[in-house]
Amino acid sequence: MVTVVPVRAGILSRLRRSPLELRGALVLICSTVAALVWANLPGESYAEFWHAPLGVVLGGLEFRLDVRHWVNDALMAVFFAHVTLEVRRELELGDLRDGRRASVPVIAAVAGLVFPALVYVSLTWGTDFVGGWGIVVSTDTAFVLGVLALVGRSLPPQLRVFLVTLVVADDVGALGVIAFAYTDGFSPLPLALAAAGLAAIVLMRVLRVWRGPLYVLPSLVVWIGFLLSGVHATLAGVAIALLLPIFPTRLTDVRRAQERMRVFQISPDARSARNAEESLAQAVSVNERAHRALTPYVTWLILPVFALANAGVRLTPEALADAFTSVLTWGIIAGLVIGKVVGIAGATWTVVRRRPDALGPRMRMSHILGVSMLAGMGFTISLFVAELAFDDPVDNSRAQIGILTATVIAALFGTVTLLVLGRRERRRSPNRGRLVRPLDARRDPVLGDAHRALVTVIEYGDYASPFALSAAELRARFGSDVAYSFRHLPLESSFGRAVAIANEAAAAQGRFWEMRDALIREAPVETERQVLRAAANAGLNLRRFERDWALGAGRIRVDEDILDAQTMQLDRAPVFYVDDIRHEGPLDTAAIAEAIAQSRVP
Amino acid sequence: MSGPKVMGGMLESRVAVVIGATGWIGRVVSRDLVAAGARVVLVARDAERLDALAGELAAGERVLTAVADVTSPLEVDDARAAAIGRFGHIDLVVVASGQITGSAFEDGVPADWAEMIDVNLRGLLHASQTFADPLLDSADRGRPSDLFLLGAVSTEAHTPRFAVFNAISAAIKQLAQTLRHEYGRRGVRIHLIEPGFPQPGGPNGDPTGDPRHGRSDSPLTPEAISPVVCLAAALPSSANLAEVLLMPTGTV
Numbered sequence: 001m002v003t004v005v006p007v008r009a010g011i012l013s014r015l016r017r018s019p020l021e022l023r024g025a026l027v028l029i030c031s032t033v034a035a036l037v038w039a040n041l042p043g044e045s046y047a048e049f050w051h052a053p054l055g056v057v058l059g060g061l062e063f064r065l066d067v068r069h070w071v072n073d074a075l076m077a078v079f080f081a082h083v084t085l086e087v088r089r090e091l092e093l094g095d096l097r098d099g100r101r102a103s104v105p106v107i108a109a110v111a112g113l114v115f116p117a118l119v120y121v122s123l124t125w126g127t128d129f130v131g132g133w134g135i136v137v138s139t140d141t142a143f144v145l146g147v148l149a150l151v152g153r154s155l156p157p158q159l160r161v162f163l164v165t166l167v168v169a170d171d172v173g174a175l176g177v178i179a180f181a182y183t184d185g186f187s188p189l190p191l192a193l194a195a196a197g198l199a200a201i202v203l204m205r206v207l208r209v210w211r212g213p214l215y216v217l218p219s220l221v222v223w224i225g226f227l228l229s230g231v232h233a234t235l236a237g238v239a240i241a242l243l244l245p246i247f248p249t250r251l252t253d254v255r256r257a258q259e260r261m262r263v264f265q266i267s268p269d270a271r272s273a274r275n276a277e278e279s280l281a282q283a284v285s286v287n288e289r290a291h292r293a294l295t296p297y298v299t300w301l302i303l304p305v306f307a308l309a310n311a312g313v314r315l316t317p318e319a320l321a322d323a324f325t326s327v328l329t330w331g332i333i334a335g336l337v338i339g340k341v342v343g344i345a346g347a348t349w350t351v352v353r354r355r356p357d358a359l360g361p362r363m364r365m366s367h368i369l370g371v372s373m374l375a376g377m378g379f380t381i382s383l384f385v386a387e388l389a390f391d392d393p394v395d396n397s398r399a400q401i402g403i404l405t406a407t408v409i410a411a412l413f414g415t416v417t418l419l420v421l422g423r424r425e426r427r428r429s430p431n432r433g434r435l436v437r438p439l440d441a442r443r444d445p446v447l448g449d450a451h452r453a454l455v456t457v458i459e460y461g462d463y464a465s466p467f468a469l470s471a472a473e474l475r476a477r478f479g480s481d482v483a484y485s486f487r488h489l490p491l492e493s494s495f496g497r498a499v500a501i502a503n504e505a506a507a508a509q510g511r512f513w514e515m516r517d518a519l520i521r522e523a524p525v526e527t528e529r530q531v532l533r534a535a536a537n538a539g540l541n542l543r544r545f546e547r548d549w550a551l552g553a554g555r556i557r558v559d560e561d562i563l564d565a566q567t568m569q570l571d572r573a574p575v576f577y578v579d580d581i582r583h584e585g586p587l588d589t590a591a592i593a594e595a596i597a598q599s600r601v602p
Numbered sequence: 603m604s605g606p607k608v609m610g611g612m613l614e615s616r617v618a619v620v621i622g623a624t625g626w627i628g629r630v631v632s633r634d635l636v637a638a639g640a641r642v643v644l645v646a647r648d649a650e651r652l653d654a655l656a657g658e659l660a661a662g663e664r665v666l667t668a669v670a671d672v673t674s675p676l677e678v679d680d681a682r683a684a685a686i687g688r689f690g691h692i693d694l695v696v697v698a699s700g701q702i703t704g705s706a707f708e709d710g711v712p713a714d715w716a717e718m719i720d721v722n723l724r725g726l727l728h729a730s731q732t733f734a735d736p737l738l739d740s741a742d743r744g745r746p747s748d749l750f751l752l753g754a755v756s757t758e759a760h761t762p763r764f765a766v767f768n769a770i771s772a773a774i775k776q777l778a779q780t781l782r783h784e785y786g787r788r789g790v791r792i793h794l795i796e797p798g799f800p801q802p803g804g805p806n807g808d809p810t811g812d813p814r815h816g817r818s819d820s821p822l823t824p825e826a827i828s829p830v831v832c833l834a835a836a837l838p839s840s841a842n843l844a845e846v847l848l849m850p851t852g853t854v
Binding site: 532533535536537541542543 | 676
């Protein structure tokens with residue numbers, strides 16, 4: 001017992017600290033296993049439960065779907081809305097914004113849609129199963145990102161971006177397939193209802209209605225419109241999500257929120273509370289707020305429930321024997337496992353041959369190969385399409401067995417490949433996630449006593465935000481247990497490097513931290529005038545400062561910092577290193593307290 | 603009351619900066635410098651009073667105004683840049699900014715002390731440092747180059763109720779003497795002009811009175827101080843009228 005308890009606690013706490021994608025994938029696996037167990041229990045409880053009708057009766061109107069359709073048509077609309085929000089974000093702010101960079105994963109995604117379908121069709125040509133080609137086109141976003149979170153930690157972060165772009169483009173394609181190939185009994189009139197609902201959402205947006213729950217009613221109208229029209233109802237989620245705009249948070253909005261918060265502090269009444277709440281909410285785009293609000297539901301409820309409702313295949317010896325002699329099953333397995341690899345890796349290889357820099361400096365074809373294997377995990381949308389494509393329960397069971405088999409094979413191959421690659425990567429550059437240049441009191445300005453402190457914190461930062469902590473605030477927060485240092489990571493503008501050199505010029509007068517504080521108060525620092533004002537406020541000799549700044553004596557340290565940051569692949573500021581290990585998330589008192597506590601453990 | 607006539611043209615070709623130009627002493631010094639033919643940069647905190655003074659002087663292109671608080675190094679630096687931008691060089695700087703508050707020492711308000719130290723001492727340090735470069739530059743080119751430090755009373759007169767002000771005056775005197783060593787050999791003349799203000803009501807009067815009340819009927823007016831500035835600046839550059847103790851006639 002004595003040994004068991006800490007081990008269990010260790011696993012639990014490690015699990016709690018693991019990435020959300022990983023935990024989500026674990027829950028998804030659990031619910032898949034649960035579905036399989038449930039479906040294979042004696043009796044028909046699984047089928048009876050999911051086919052039980054559920055509905056509302058309102059006067060003479062009756063609206064009824066079976067439970068599985070509620071899951072697949074209603075809950076999954078939320079899932080598709082969630083995916084669409086991410087697509088929109090990547091399109092406008094993320095890597096898809098840059099057409100050249102986005103083109104490779106998009107081309108790969110298209111090939112990854114087409115090739116599996118071709119493989120499937122060529123195997124099933126001439127049979128009734130040809131219509132199931134849509135099963136093999138899509139990749140399961142949740143599973144793939146979960147596996148990558150599990151095995152991809154020592155792989156280049158660009159690989160995740162590539163994969164997200166890939167699965168997002170892939171989802172768009174899959175949605176198109178569902179909309180155009182698997183929509184039956186199309187009647188255009190109810191679409192007017194959906195359009196009215198969408199118009200209401202646009203109107204609310206124009207009127208700056210910011211309370212999320214108010215959007216539920218028009219969203220319901222849109223969903224019902226799509227459902228009645230015969231176009232797949234989940235597309236309602238896509239349509240709504242496409243209307244939610246995204247923009248980067250503007251400093252003016254943050255300032256306004258701060259002012260309103262100030263008003264609330266001065267007179268804490270209901271009105272000022274509402275104003276503050278509103279300005280806080282408006283500072284962040286609706287897209288991001290909706291994405292964040294939906295993420296826990298999608299991860300913990302919608303995807304697990306979907307797996308529970310759809311993955312329950314009867315795995316009797318007869319069913320398995322039937323499935324593995326059916327061309328349908330093998331068509332799906334071949335389509336997902338072989339078609340995805342050939343499509344994605346082949347297309348990328350072709351593009352890279354013509355444009356050798358298309359993947360960027362850190363990704364190699366071997367990475368793409370591993371990712372393309374993972375992409376054969378066609379779980380969620382494949383099961384979804386199988387349900388649409390085949391009415392016959394036998395065919396459906398064959399398709400499900402094929403999908404499950406393909407998903408397991410793809411997961412195994414992809415995981416092993418990426419693990420091997422990751423190990424090689426770690427051997428090649430063991431410093432990922434670790435600080436390449438430890439704190440050196442001769443070159444780094446240090447707040448606190450580097451020799452006596454229990455923990456060192458190194459910030460790689462710039463002067464873009466006026467809300468960074470000042471030196472006095474850092475001291476007050478972290479106390480004498482922490483030695484704090486600042487290194488330069490000027491990312492945004494070309495002037496950023498000049499500002500960093502100005503900070504070093506102040507260090508020549510022994511006023512590094514005073515200058516940093518003064519620069520933070522001026523942030524975002526964009527003009528020479530701001531730098532001079534900061535220098536004056538920091539109490540510098542302006543003549544010497546201007547001379548030193550022009551000479552750029554501090555540029556050696558600045559450029560070393562920039563180079564180190566590139567080596568460590570830092571692409572946003574600020575990044576913190578606590579005791580030489582990269583710290584994820586905001587650096588708050590709790591995180592530092594934990595680091596101090598750990599440093600005291602022998 | 604008007605002082606002695608300053609000779610027109612005696613400071614022609616000089617570029618002077620008067621810091622605290624709108625003050626009691628500063629405005630008279632500014633007027634006399636203009637009358638002596640110098641080009642003058644008027645530096646003060648209050649834009650309106652500065653414009654009014656420039657209007658009174660009516661010297662057209664020879665006068666430039668620069669709004670700056672002497673306690674802000676950046677603003678003083680801007681004034682320097684504006685002066686050089688307009689006139690090309692600076693060879694005469696008068697620091698006439700300062701304020702005075704007094705009370706019995708045990709009743710003194712520390713914030714008043716801080717303000718006096720800020721303006722009279724720290725401001726004077728900023729101004730001297732900021733203008734040291736152009737003054738040294740002018741000296742290098744063989745021009746006469748003068749820095750006048752006013753705003754100190756005689757450190758010999760230990761006027762009661764002005765302990766802190768007197769302490770600052772002593773600091774300014776020390777600064778002037780040290781700077782004279784540092785800059786004298788490099789051709790910049792450092793002048794310290796110490797007006798001795800009489801005790802209100804005469805040597806036997808009430809030592810608790812406020813000498814500022816006596817400003818208007820003080821025998822020692824700015825009109826007496828200002829010609830000393832012009833004279834010292836007009837001397838051949840080989841001679842430095844280093845320290846001037848100006849006393850009301852009849853006091854000892």
